[in-house]
Amino acid sequence: MAHKTILPLIIIIHKLLVSESQNIGSPPEIITIGGVLSSKIAQMEFEKSVNNLNLLNGRINLHFNSTSIIMDPNPIQSAIKLCDNVVSQGVQVMVVSHPPGGDSQPPISVSYTCGFYQIPVIGISARDSAFSDKNVHPTFLRTVPPYFHQADVWLELLKHYGWKKVIFIHSMDEEGRMILSRFQALAEKEDISVEETIKYEAGDNSFESLLTDIPSFESRVILPISYEATKRSLMGEGYVWIVSEQAMKATNVPVGALGLELFNATAENVHIKDAVTIIGKTIRNLFKNDNLTTVSDVSNSCKNRKSLGETSGKIIYRGLLKERLDNAITGQITFNNDGDRLNPIYYFKNRQPMGIVPVGYFGNKEAMVPALDISDNITWPGNINTKPKGLNIVTHLEVVTLEAKPFVHTRLRSEGGPCGSDKEKFELPCNHVNMSTNVTTEYCCWGYCMEMLREISQMVNFTYDVHISHDKTFGSFEKRRGSKTKQWNGMVGELVSKQADLIVAPLTINPERANYIDFSKPFKYQGLIILVKKTAKSSNLASFLQPFQDTLWILVGLSVHVVALVLYLLDRFSPFGRFKLAKSDDTEEDALNLSSAMWFAWGVLLNSGIGEGTPRSFSARVLGMVWAGFAMIIVASYTANLAAFLVLDRPEASITGIDDARLRNPNENFNYSTVKNSAVEMYFKRQVELSTMYRQMEERNYLTAEDAIDAVRNNKLDAFIWDSSRLEYEAAKDCDLIVAGELFGRSGLGVGLQKRSPWTHDISMAILGLHEKGKMEQLDNEWILKESSECPLEGSAPATLGLTNMAGVFMMVAGGIVAGVFLIFVEITxxxxxxxxxxxxxxxxxxxxxxxxxxxxxxxxxxxxxxxxxxxxxxxxxxxxxxxxxxxxxxxxxxxxxxxxxxxxxxxxxxxxxxxxxxxxxxxxxxxxxxxxxxxxxxxxxxxxxxxxxxxxxx
Known part of the structure; x- marks a missing residue:
């Protein structure tokens, strides 16, 4: 086992020794880095930086050479010199700057040429958006970000100050369109809107006509700036001007403007060092990891092209895209897939009366995640030091509502006199305009929502006018006649089209509406419930028999006779069934006969007094005691259930709730519906498990809740599904109506506002304040929970029994009398x-x-x-x-x-x-x-x- 472990180790050491001997004995791989720079000084810095790479090679057998030229202002001459003096040297990678005298002319010809021969190019000054197009510049990278990446910094600045709306001014050239496109894409993710886009032709010297409408806009944050703004008093108090790097270089920047400046943006020598450093690091890593073993396939002439396949140039380009240089002079250097630099460092510059002053920065040399730090010592337009709100807040708002009892009550002004004539309730004038006939009808509005509106307006400090929705609907998203696109109608449509500023009505908060309008915090939480007409239980003559089922009654009756028979038998056959009384001359007592036993059993069950005819034997008396206990339990159970069935019996709903079989499996004999174009209809449409109910209701839905409630009251509709607050109010007011089942589809009612409205936060805080003070609970008690005095309060007292409830008992007594009279005639006969x-x-x-x-x-x-x-x-x-x-x-x-x-x-x-x-x-x-x-x-x-x-x- 040991020799198997040692063998791979020997092979690895052998390879390392062989590789080291080859490195020592073989010539190094020559890497040539080319440069197209702006000056002799830049060339010297470039050569010095390349030579420094050779000091860091270590055991990697590489040698870096450099070759460079000064860029010709003529793009064609620049391309010719590049081929003759640089490409001919067999360069593997290029560093390109700008022509002498400025960076206004991008190195397009150099990028085209190197891209054709698959030579990676790192630009150190080109910031045009065109170089991000990899179809045109396939091998171009840069250590400076493009100009349109300023949109990232602007967005972070807007988020920092909480500004949600801007006016965007841009040129109609490629750069202007690119920066607008990037800003809109980023702003959409952060819920920041561009209220207005102002375009101007590149090269125009006068923008006065373009700025005419700016004062009428809500936003006061403007990107970027023009000199004409000062002449039209657009640099006064309340405005915010955020300008680009290019605009910040102008000499006539007004006081209060806030702009950007890229860190070391024009320091060519610094960028040369960073570019050469990241090139050297990339190539060393490629050779170290065996991703690159030779660079001999490079072209040494622009007249021929050696390979169209996988070349060392492509490998080096992909390596540069993945490389990261943390200790660069200009900050951390990384590239995105377009070759543009990520995480650059920007300075925030503020035009103050004494000049342009740095007030913060964006980015971080040490971290991957950019950081934003900005000072409070900023001079804003109007020469003020307080951060503007960034909005032109209109304090007179247009409020739209509709009749929805008990939240909003309406009456014709002609019927009850001027609004406010009734001192006991707070009334507001609210007109309705018929958009088809253009006829205006004058109404007065009052109720829960109107009193809440009064409280909010006093807390937030705004004035308002109220009108009734033109469509008299809450709003739905649907196609209009003759239109292929969907639009909102009703109150939501008026808010989206900016015909109104607020919706103050029982508006349900749901996802569909929240995509187009803003909602305040809920002023009331509720759910959906079902309204039906009460179905009182029919009291038949056998109502007093309801506590027990038929089988139990049969068993009780059978038990009476069985016990009576057993008592008779026990007393009859017991040896102690007959006995004489002690110390008495009376005759002996007779044993219990069957008639007396029957009388005893019934008497015990019905709690009647038993004077005679009781069991005489001990065994029969034991059974009698057990029978008495049985009778006590039966009678107590019957009494308790009789109270439940008769004394506490209430009219009940015809259905049990949303899961009732008559709703889930609809039929023609049971009709139910809701209101068209309402949040309830959207809820059923959105829920997959309720799709069958939605299809059943779709053609039967009513235009208003009032029509549907009247239909339930008149037995034209079996069930109406709507907001719990409204239906509980109707059930409390009308004794014939009742709500069925439990709440479902819980949601909240909120105030609707335009998207990104400046009033959203303030109104939400006002509603929370009303909740804390108990005002909302007071409104609930006053308008929603106020029940009719004519309806009995459920649970407060037992129901009063009538003749219909106890008719069976009286009929039983009458039957007993008739039976007695009949039996007496039978006896007489x-x-x-x-x-x-x-x-x-x-x-x-x-x-x-x-x-x-x-x-x-x-x-x-x-x-x-x-x-x-x-x-x-x-x-x-x-x-x-x-x-x-x-x-x-x-x-x-x-x-x-x-x-x-x-x-x-x-x-x-x-x-x-x-x-x-x-x-x-x-x-x-x-x-x-x-x-x-x-x-x-x-x-x-x-x-x-x-x-x-x-x-x-x-x-």
Missing amino acids: YKRYRGLKEKELELARNAADRWRGNIEKRRTLRQTLQRQRDEQFAAIPINMKGIPLNTNDGSNSSMQGETHYPGKRLSYTEATGSKLYSPPPQPSLPSASSQSESRSVTINNPAYGDLMSQDDNFV
Whole structure:
């Protein structure tokens, strides 16, 4: 394993030794740097700088040579000398300056020639925008930035001072168009606008006519400057003039102008040193990294071109684009893809009464990120030291609004008198102009927004006029008739077209509008909600049964009878179901029968008193206690739910919210909509998940919220989707309306302003101040949360029950009465029928008792007679021939006409001589009818005699 690690190390050391020996023994690679300069002094500095490169090569086997010429003012001669004296030397890279006497003439011919032969060129004085075009100058780089890069510094200066609008003055040549284009591209990213662009022909000496309209513009920041500005009093207080490097060199720059100056812009020797230094660093790095091994493919004559492919010139050019020189004399040197220098250093110069004074700088020699540092000791136009606002702020504003209760109420001025005649409310005149007929209608406006406008105007200090929007809409972005481009209409359109300065209305803040207008901080946060008409629950006769479902009622009724049956069985079969009371002679208590058990079960369930018929056994009483607990829970649950269903029952909305199935899956029987060209319509259009609802509403949307609310009230519309503040106000005012569901699509209401309006910040701060002071909450309570006294307050007190709610209970009582009356007739009828049966049975029982009594009487009579007879026979001797009879009066007599013979059985009459017989009193018989009756039997009754004459065994 060790030899595998050592082997690559030996190979690397071997290569280094071989390379070092080759460097020592082989001739160095010759790098020739050419120069086209402005003077002999520059040539000497150039040669010195190139020679200094050879001192820094180290182990890299390179040698730098130099060759240079002085640039000819004639471009053609300059190109010829370049070919004869420089290109012929086989140069790999060029440094080019300007002709003697000034830098006004760019080195175009040198750049063309070197570009054709793929020789990289570093310019040290050319700042024209044309050299940034790589199609024309493919190998040109420069250590100085082009003039149009001043736009970067101007933008940073505007950001530093917070100026958002400028007036841009530029020439109509290539340089003027380039600097305007770059400034507009950068300003758009930073939300800075060019209010007006003023163009002039290059070479014009008079700009007076161009400056005529500047006082009417809002912006007071002007780029750049002309002398005519002083003659038109445009250098007075409030203006800001930022000028270019070229303009700052003029001798008639007015006091207060602020301009730029590039650090070491004209120091040719300094730029020569930096250019040669970065060339040497680049080539050394290329050879060091083996990106470049030879430069022998360069052209040594303008008459031939050795290669059109990958040349050492192209490699060196790409290396220069990537190189960075941090310790350059002119600051950090890096290039962009166009070969232009990045991160240059500029000085800010201010024209003061004593002359031009540096007041700051932009850029940093040590850092990649540019830094800006500017002094407060600046003299501004008008010879003042206070920073101007940079805007001509108009303090009288045009305010647009529209009717949107409760935020804005309107009335015709002709109907209620002049605006402000009602001292209890703050009214403002607000006219409406019909753009089609040009007819003006006079209105008065008042409400939440008008009072807020009054407060803001007092805090920010501006005056205003109010008018109603021409379209009477909030505004949407759509194509107008006969136009292919989209435009804003409504209130937003008036703001975009600058017909109005402010929108003071319940304007929703959304992304579509924010791209074209500014918004203040929200004065009210809200969302979207749905307005529907109340649908009161129908109270049927079974309303009191609502607390329990049908199945529960069935189970409760079944439980009553099951428990009653089980109680009966437990008490019936328990050995302790019958018992005598202790120490009492009373009879024993009876066990619980089925009827009493049923009465007990119902009585416990309905909380009625149970006086008798309670379970007797312990087992049945345990079940009774459990049943009582069950009944308590059932009754308590029923009572609580009955209160919820009847006492606290409220009318409810027909839908549950935005996720209701009737909204998500619309049908022809359910219509809903919003307002056309409104933020709510934009919201549904923007949300993908609500696209179905948007398509459903698109053709049904109303022009105004008032029309839609009336449609809901008149049952022409089932649901209206709109701002929560407005719909809550309408629901509080109209007892038949109600808002459904929860808020969705939350947003804020703000004051609309023109894009980059100077009033945006101040009005936002005023609104925040009103929130802190509680003024906005006061307006909410006064205008939005003020409910109608005619509508009951939800949740404040239970709803009052009416006959419709409790009709079922009364019907139940009436049913009980009817059932009782019906049952009493049934009982009477049954009693009559049973009474007849009982009477017949009683008659039969009486007859049987009478017959049985007669039988008993006869049996008793016979026994009595027989006993008497036996006694008589035993006491009286029998006369065979005839027996004399003693009468009661003591005389003897005998039966007339009859003769008694011995052995003959005498009757009672014969034996006693009596004709009547009174039997002894008989015991009472069971029959009631015979208890008070007494019987007398005539002995000599023929019928009775017949009976008595029968056999002795008669029964």
